[in-house]
Amino acid sequence: MWTDVAIIIAGLVMLAAGIGAIVAKSLLVSIILAGGVSLVASLVFLLIGAPDVAMTEAAIGSGLTTVVFLYALARSKQADKEDSDESAEHPDAEKAGAP
Amino acid sequence: MMRKVLVFLALIGFAFALLPLAYRAGVADEPNALATAYLERAPAELATANVVTAIVVSYRGFDTLGEVAVLFAATAGVGALLTKKRLGSAGARAPRKEATEVLGTAARLLTSLLALFGVYIFTHGHLTPGGGFQGGVVIATAVLLNILARPQSHLAHGLMTAVESLSGAAYVALGLLGAFLAWGFLDPRALPLGELGKLVSAGAIPLIYSVVGLKVGAELSGILEALKGDRE
Numbered sequence: 001m002w003t004d005v006a007i008i009i010a011g012l013v014m015l016a017a018g019i020g021a022i023v024a025k026s027l028l029v030s031i032i033l034a035g036g037v038s039l040v041a042s043l044v045f046l047l048i049g050a051p052d053v054a055m056t057e058a059a060i061g062s063g064l065t066t067v068v069f070l071y072a073l074a075r076s077k078q079a080d081k082e083d084s085d086e087s088a089e090h091p092d093a094e095k096a097g098a099p
Numbered sequence: 100m101m102r103k104v105l106v107f108l109a110l111i112g113f114a115f116a117l118l119p120l121a122y123r124a125g126v127a128d129e130p131n132a133l134a135t136a137y138l139e140r141a142p143a144e145l146a147t148a149n150v151v152t153a154i155v156v157s158y159r160g161f162d163t164l165g166e167v168a169v170l171f172a173a174t175a176g177v178g179a180l181l182t183k184k185r186l187g188s189a190g191a192r193a194p195r196k197e198a199t200e201v202l203g204t205a206a207r208l209l210t211s212l213l214a215l216f217g218v219y220i221f222t223h224g225h226l227t228p229g230g231g232f233q234g235g236v237v238i239a240t241a242v243l244l245n246i247l248a249r250p251q252s253h254l255a256h257g258l259m260t261a262v263e264s265l266s267g268a269a270y271v272a273l274g275l276l277g278a279f280l281a282w283g284f285l286d287p288r289a290l291p292l293g294e295l296g297k298l299v300s301a302g303a304i305p306l307i308y309s310v311v312g313l314k315v316g317a318e319l320s321g322i323l324e325a326l327k328g329d330r331e
Contacts, residue, residue: 051228052151055220059236064319067243071326 003047010047014040027073035066146292147225147301155230156304160274160285167270167311171263174318181325198248206248213241221312225301231308235315242320246327254324263317266310273303273310 014037021033038061045054130138141153155163198206221234242254277286287307293300 052149052230052233055229055233056236059233059240063240064236068322068326071323075326 007044007047010040010044014044028070031066031069031073034069035062038062038065142295145287145301145304146295147304148296149225149227151228152224152230152304152308153301156224156307157285157287160307163311164270164274164285167267167314170315170318171267174321177322178325196250198250203248206244210241210245213244214238217241217312217316221308222305223298224308225304226296226298231311232315234308234312235317236319238312238316239319239323242316243323246323250327254320256321256324259317259321259324262313263321266314266317269310270307270314273307277303 017033017036017040021030021037024030024033038057042054042057042062045051045057129135137150137154137158141147141150141158145153145157147153147157217234217237219234220229220237221231224230224234245252246254273289274285276289278284280289282288285307287302287304290302290306292302299305
């Protein structure tokens with residue numbers, strides 16, 4: 001009984017976090033909310049008696065995937081900055097096909 | 100506007116299609132026939148206290164070998180794409196901020212504990228929940244903590260490659276051992292089964308999960324190192 005209630009609450013939290021991840025303006029917030037969905041999902045797996053899956057979901061879904069996304073976000077921001085710096089310094093570099 | 104309405108209608112249709120699943124969701128009172136067979140046979144046949152591990156490593160062992168191969172292909176792809184040459188010198192030129200004292204101290208304190216916990220998870224895979232994949236990820240988090248604490252340092256790439264390829268070869272070798280000494284490929288009964296619930300039991304399962312753990316840990320550490328972006 002209480003397990004069912006907890007699973008329904010967790011499902012609603014996951015739904016809210018998932019919608020939040022889609023509508024959030026900041027990519028950082030989206031990444032963290034997507035990790036939160038995985039964290040609550042691992043809680044649900046634990047509640048229905050699947051600790052092996054819960055461990056995998058918590059470690060890979062909410063841990064490693066979040067880190068990989070954060071690294072990718074940082075790298076793409078760095079690349080954007082690099083591009084705008086270069087075009088500001090050499091406005092015709094892009095036309096000439098320079099790296 | 101039209102597009103939003105269509106997306107909304109598609110979502111409602113999808114929800115209706117999945118509605119029958121929602122009625123059947125929940126924890127079943129009794130395991131079905133296949134689950135009952137596994138629950139009865141696994142402790143007797145393979146001496147594993149954790150039946151999930153018996154299924155993953157033995158009954159469905161070939162699928163696990165495929166999973167490990169998929170992970171290897173993904174790591175190789177990430178490693179090939181994220182090199183310094185392809186990314187430009189962006190990563191190398193940007194001055195890296197030194198980590199704070201708190202992070203540095205925590206990393207020194209926690210690294211060995213995390214590595215030990217990862218090893219514990221994959222060596223006890225046949226007794227308690229968890230196994231090679233989970234333990235490998237825990238080891239990769241220890242590596243991540245060190246990457247964050249010391250951005251300038253580099254992972255010993257040769258060592259990682261050696262661990263990864265040797266453990267991959269050991270996995271296949273243990274599988275072949277099962278084919279020659281027991282019923283078939285990846286049969287853990289090639290080694291003595293021992294007593295149910297002991298650390299040294301369940302035949303080759305602890306060894307297989309240990310090499311899977313080392314392989315996954317090395318691969319995920321390699322991905323994190325590649326994402327750092329200043330690799331040669």
